[in-house]
Amino acid sequence: MAEPLIELKGISKAFGKHVVLDGADLTIYPGDALAILGPSGTGKSTILRIIAGLLAPDKGEVYINGKRRCGSLDNFDNPIRMSMVFQQAALFDSLTVEENVGFFLYQNSSLPRQRIRDLVNEKLEVVGLPGIGHLFPAELSGGMRKRVSFARAILDNPDDDLDDPKILLYDEPTAGLDPIASTMIEDLILELQRSSGCETYAIVTHQNSTIRRNGKRLVLLYQGHVQWQGIWDEIETSDNPYLQQFMSGSVQGPMDLVGDYL
Incomplete structure (x- = not known):
């Protein structure tokens, strides 16, 4: 097996008295398509941010x-470049799409502005949004804003080999989208893994279609621990009670969802 790209050992994190992660272990390998599952409030987004x-x-x-x-x-400083796609896209409302996508290069590179614009337009074409650089986020649909955030995540400085992203981190990329827009985002995640030069990703998601299409390896978090991990083909045959409850959506099982949500 390849050496891990990312390895978390015994990770704990609390916010006030609320313990979110409690000695969690997680490993991501080069080429992984890892889906991080679990009920709301179980530390999935927190582990991405860590x-x-x-x-x-x-x-x-x-x-x-x-x-x-x-x-x-x-x-x-991370020894590798990572890019994160946030749940709500996290675009600057006062900046145009072009300025949002190119923000890092405008702030941290010596590339000419026209060169950055050209690079931005290339990435907007990759995500299926050519010619919208002049628009503002408020003029875009939810799905378009998500794709703009994807373009920002994969934009890199072609003059700096160290600037190539080695892993993409997706936090609920299909949350709040209709089924058609969700399918477009799921397709885009798969296409970027094939064509962007960044073959590794980790994705936090609750959506069943996104789990099925974008998760080749899966981990299930609950009460700050990884309660199950495996590949998609093992889901149907696993007798793990946490996995069975989560995938079936049952209120009966080892996960005390009522207590967690109150």
């Missing part, structure tokens, strides 16, 4: 490409 370096764990170790990272990105 991977990305946006949050520091309270306890545990984070290894990126075999190198231990201490804290968050405020005091440590």
Whole structure:
């Protein structure tokens, strides 16, 4: 088996008295299409943010490409580039689509503005949105905003080999979308894995179609721990009670969903 791209060991994280992660372990390998599952409030988005370096764990170790990272990105540079697609797209309302997609390069590179515009337009074409760079986020549908955030995630500086993203982190990319828009986003995730040069991704999702289409390997989080992990073909035959309850949507089982949601 290949060496892990990302490895989390004994990760714990609490917000006040609420313990979200409690000694969780997670490994992501090159070429992985990992779906992180679990009820709301079980730390799925938190674990993505810890991977990305946006949050520091309270306890545990984070290894990126075999190198231990201490804290968050405020005091440590990732040895690889990661890009994150946030649940609500996280676009700047006051900036145009072109300015949103090219924001990092405008702020952190010496590339000419016209070169950045050309790169932005290339990525907008990749995500199926050519010619919309002049629009503002308020003029876009929910699905279009998601695709704009995808274009931002895969934009890189062609003059800097270290700027190529090695992993894409998707936080509920199909949340709030109609079935057709969800299918378009699921197709785009698969296409970007094939064609963007970034073959590895981890995705947090509740949506059954997204789990089926975009999760080749799956982990189920509950009460701060990984309760099950495996591949899609094992879902139908697994007798794991946490997995059975989650996939069936039953209120009966080991997951105390009523208590968790109150």
